[in-house]
Amino acid sequence: MAKKDLRERIKEVAVEHFNNNGYHGTTIRNIAKDVNCSLPMIYYYYNNKKELFDEIIKREYFGLLKRQAALLRTNNIIDFYTKFVYDLNSLSNYDKKVYRLGIKVYLSFDGDEELMEIMDEWEKTILPRHYQILKPYLKNADNDIAIVRTLVHLLETLIESIVVKNRFLPEEEIREEISIVLREC
Amino acid sequence: MAKKDLRERIKEVAVEHFNNNGYHGTTIRNIAKDVNCSLPMIYYYYNNKKELFDEIIKREYFGLLKRQAALLRTNNIIDFYTKFVYDLNSLSNYDKKVYRLGIKVYLSFDGDEELMEIMDEWEKTILPRHYQILKPYLKNADNDIAIVRTLVHLLETLIESIVVKNRFLPEEEIREEISIVLREC
DNA sequence: CTCTATACTTAACGTTCGTTAGAATTATAC
DNA sequence: GTATAATTCTAACGAACGTTAAGTATAGAG
Known part of the structure; x- marks a missing residue:
């Protein structure tokens, strides 16, 4: 070996x-x-059990997140987010499990305070990142930020369904829900 | 004692x-x-550790869920759902922890298969229940079911924010997000 | 062939776990 | 007041845990 x-x-x-x-x-x-x-x-x-756990979260999970965040955008914003979520269905089993483990730490169901801090740092980048992506499509209404927030919240549940509950979400269902939130875009 | x-x-x-x-x-x-x-x-x-855990989930958590589900409705559907979520902020610490523990089992992060089956049974009742609540307000459009599904998904994340991540969600933010999903109602 | 660093094993250390036996204490009933 | 039942305790069981000491095999370099 x-x-x-x-x-x-x-x-x-x-x-x-x-x-x-x-x-x-x-x-x-x-x-x-x-x-x-x-x-x-x-x-x-x-070196020990914790180091093994930490390597999975710090390297595998955050590696996965960064690969996800770097995905290319299409012209259509609804297509983009639909694909973003739908593609999670075909993640390898290993990646799905890494993702699931990361969410577990993110919800502070596992891991320790040090890992939680890293999660908090990452979380702060989520809203601004999606705001940048959505900016060109928003109508400068006073509920722009609320729309971004709602979308991010919706994405969170959809991701959880696929990755944590291990369900298959059909592309059509994902598109419908994202379209409802973004219907003014 | x-x-x-x-x-x-x-x-x-x-x-x-x-x-x-x-x-x-x-x-x-x-x-x-x-x-x-x-x-x-x-x-x-x-009798043993597992029985103690099971009693918390079966009695305390599901008791809490059923109390929640029995909440009275107001005339305004957005008011109702806003209140539904907002009131979670003022749940007692004990109830919040029971809720958090239940969600942990719901996401199969803890507990065993027997508890998961009970969770699955409960989950099946969620969509129909909210569909009944929303029915009078829906416009009989072909995306009616999608709206209900989107709302339930959004509620899930909002509840997780308050109960699992232990954040305080202002009433205004909750109302904004629910209004975005239900803006055609 | 020998040397040496790497890869791997058996066996055990001390600690903590869930659980229980069995006795002591306290409350209740007559 | 004594008998009986409901609480609570001290002490310990065997099993499993994370971790390590100390040694054996293996393979590449000279």
Whole structure:
């Protein structure tokens, strides 16, 4: 087994376990069993349980978020957001689980205060980012900011449905809901 | 200490602990310490850890949901939903924590399959219930159902903000967002 | 072939967990 | 006041946890 392989496989199995059983419900022994390696090998690649968890959130989850945020825009704003959400359906199982784990930390259902601070920092960027995206389409009405806020709130639930509840959302349903919020754009 | 008192206090402290540390992160010893009673007293009133957790979800959380669902309606539908969400701000700390714990189980971040089934059953009733409430205000357009779905999705995020993230949402912000979704009603 | 760094193992450490046995205390009934 | 039932305690059980010590295999370099 090459070095990189095993380290990566440990992380993959860890994502699965942290997802299913939470941080405290996950044991290094069970991870080792599923990876089919001895228990101390986990400690060979990761200093301790928390470091393994942190790497998943800090590297995998935020890597995923940044890839998502960098998506190209189409001309039609409703098309863009529909695609943005719809494409989550076809995320790999691994990425979905990483995403789910990140949301768990985001809702402070898992993780610690340090991770929560990173989440809070990220959260502050969400509204401004979407405001920039939507700006050209807004009608300069006094409820512009409210529209952006409503859309972001709606997106949050749609993402949760797909990623956390593991449901498939049809493109048409996503488009309908986004259109309702953005119907004046 | 009267019987009822202690049993109730154990449940209150348990809500706190399950909320902060999850099911597996919570220990009977720590609950007993905070309640200021001996460890086996927990087992005197509850057969085991899982039964204590289950009672919180099955009785406290669903009790709360049913009280919420039974709320009276006003004449104005936007007023109704605004109040519905806004009033969550002033839920007691205990009720907020019970709610938060329920959402955690709802998102299958905690609990087991049996509790998830109960959640699924409840979830099926949500859309029809709100459709009944909104029916008189809908314009019989072909996106009626989509509007109800969008509203329910928006409500979900707003509730999460208040209860899970423990934020205060001003009445005006809530009204704005609900109005955007229901602007044709 | 030997040396050395890397990859991996077995076995155990000390701690904490959920849970219970069994006795002590307190309240209630007659 | 004594018998009985309801509370509460101290102490401990076995099991599982995170982590580590100390050694064995393996593979590439000289």
